[in-house]
Amino acid sequence: MKSKGSVFLVGAGPGDPELITVKGKRLLEECDALVYDYLVDKQLLEWVRPDCERHYVGKRAGFHALPQEAIEQLLVRLANEGKRVVRLKGGDPFIFGRGGEEALALKQDGIRYEVVPAVTAALGCAAYSGIPLTHREHSAAVTFISGHERPDKAESDLVNWEAHAATGGTLVLYMAMGRLKAITQRLIDAGRPATTPVCVVQWGTTARQQSLQATLADAAERVVESGLGPPAIVIIGDVAGLGETLAWYDI
Ligand code: SAH
Numbered sequence: 001m002k003s004k005g006s007v008f009l010v011g012a013g014p015g016d017p018e019l020i021t022v023k024g025k026r027l028l029e030e031c032d033a034l035v036y037d038y039l040v041d042k043q044l045l046e047w048v049r050p051d052c053e054r055h056y057v058g059k060r061a062g063f064h065a066l067p068q069e070a071i072e073q074l075l076v077r078l079a080n081e082g083k084r085v086v087r088l089k090g091g092d093p094f095i096f097g098r099g100g101e102e103a104l105a106l107k108q109d110g111i112r113y114e115v116v117p118a119v120t121a122a123l124g125c126a127a128y129s130g131i132p133l134t135h136r137e138h139s140a141a142v143t144f145i146s147g148h149e150r151p152d153k154a155e156s157d158l159v160n161w162e163a164h165a166a167t168g169g170t171l172v173l174y175m176a177m178g179r180l181k182a183i184t185q186r187l188i189d190a191g192r193p194a195t196t197p198v199c200v201v202q203w204g205t206t207a208r209q210q211s212l213q214a215t216l217a218d219a220a221e222r223v224v225e226s227g228l229g230p231p232a233i234v235i236i237g238d239v240a241g242l243g244e245t246l247a248w249y250d251i
Contacts, residue, residue, distance in 0.1 A: 005032070005083040007075050007106055009093040011118020012036075015206035016128075017043040019119045024088075027116065032083035035074060037065075039090030039231060041206070053083075068098060072105035079111040092120040096146055096174050120144070122172040125204030125233040129211050130246030133170050138238040141169030147176020147183055147234070165190035170237035177230045181220035187236070188216055197241035202232040205249075213244055 008027045013019035020028075028034070028047045036045065038058040048054070055074060057066040066074070078085045093099030093115055106113045122144050126133050133142045145159055164171055165187045176183055188194050194217035201211040214222040216236065235243075 004111060005079040005081065005085060006112035006114065007079050007085045007087055007102075008114050008116060009087050009089065009099050009102060010116040011092040011097075011120075012040045012044055012088050012090055013119045014091050014121045014124030014204055015039075015041060015209075016124070017041045019124060019205060020044060021116060021118060024116050024118060027084075027086050028088070030084060031086040033078045033085045034088060035071065035078070035085065036088040037090065040088050044088065048086075053078075068101060072102055075102060075106060076109045076111055079106070080109075090121070091124075092118045095120040095122075095144060121174060121204060121231070121233050122235075125201035125211075126172070126235060128205045128209060128249040129199055129201050129235070129243045130248050131199055131235055131239055131243045132246075133172070133235070133239060135239050135242070138242075139168075139170045141167060142172060143167065143169060144172050144174065145176075147173045147179050161186045162190040165192045168237075170235065170239050173234040173236070175230070176234050177223065177228075177232050180223055180234065184216045184219050192216055192236075196236060197238060199235045199240040199243045200228055200232055201235070202228045202230075204233060209249060211243070211247075213241070 010024045010027055025047060031048060031052055033053040034048050035055045035057055057071045075085060075087055087102060089097045089099060091097060103113060134140060143164055196216045198214045198216055198219040199211055200223055203209050210228060212222055212226050212228060
């Protein structure tokens with residue numbers, strides 16, 4: 001019997017194909033099967049061998065090409081066929097990427113796996129917007145928050161907005177465009193000054209990057225006016241204002 005293959009949960013980075021790791025690129029070049037989704041730059045797909053089997057399982061807000069369970073079954077099946085499988089995911093596989101669920105499924109089925117970290121959207125968007133997420137004078141903590149908890153859960157189950165408002169550190173929101181009004185209002189109600197700088201970055205690190213500078217008070221309104229939508233990152237805190245001076249990419 002053929003020995004079982006393995007699955008590499010590889011982070012593709014936030015967009016700019018050059019931000020993938022050297023290890024991620026090597027695994028792409030070597031793999032027998034590639035399973036990838038929507039937020040992965042098409043240039044990365046050119047690195048796989050011509051005979052590599054490709055599976056698109058794309059996911060976009062509200063639209064799943066393949067349900068999560070089917071993705072996990074696909075990974076298990078490919079590995080059981082003895083293949084070296086790369087599961088390429090946007091950003092870092094373990095930050096809001098369901099990499100944890102996929103690793104658990106592999107573990108349960110006794111499949112060997114490795115995890116290759118990557119630049120997550122928060123870090124890529126901040127860097128390409130000239131925003132240092134920490135700064136000696138402004139912020140000594142950064143928190144990554146999902147703005148889009150599972151709709152079947154009570155709103156405050158996993159995210160304690162009041163506590164996040166109170167820390168005074170930098171907050172970075174993923175998947176928050178649909179609920180930005182409610183989130184910014186909640187942070188203001190919890191005591192974050194309405195004048196706190198906010199930077200919204202869409203398609204960060206790609207040729208399509210667009211960003212806007214606002215405050216907690218007007219960010220939601222400005223986003224609607226500007227037409228910015230997902231995928232976007234929202235950076236909240238005094239450091240967000242530094243982007244006005246330090247921006248170097250989309251200017
Ligand atoms: N694992 C990914 C996050 C997946 S969740 C990571 O580590 O980056 C998808 C969310 O990530 C999007 O809704 C958006 O909030 C954010 N995102 C991913 N790529 C982005 C990009 N290029 N620019 C802005 N936001 C991005």
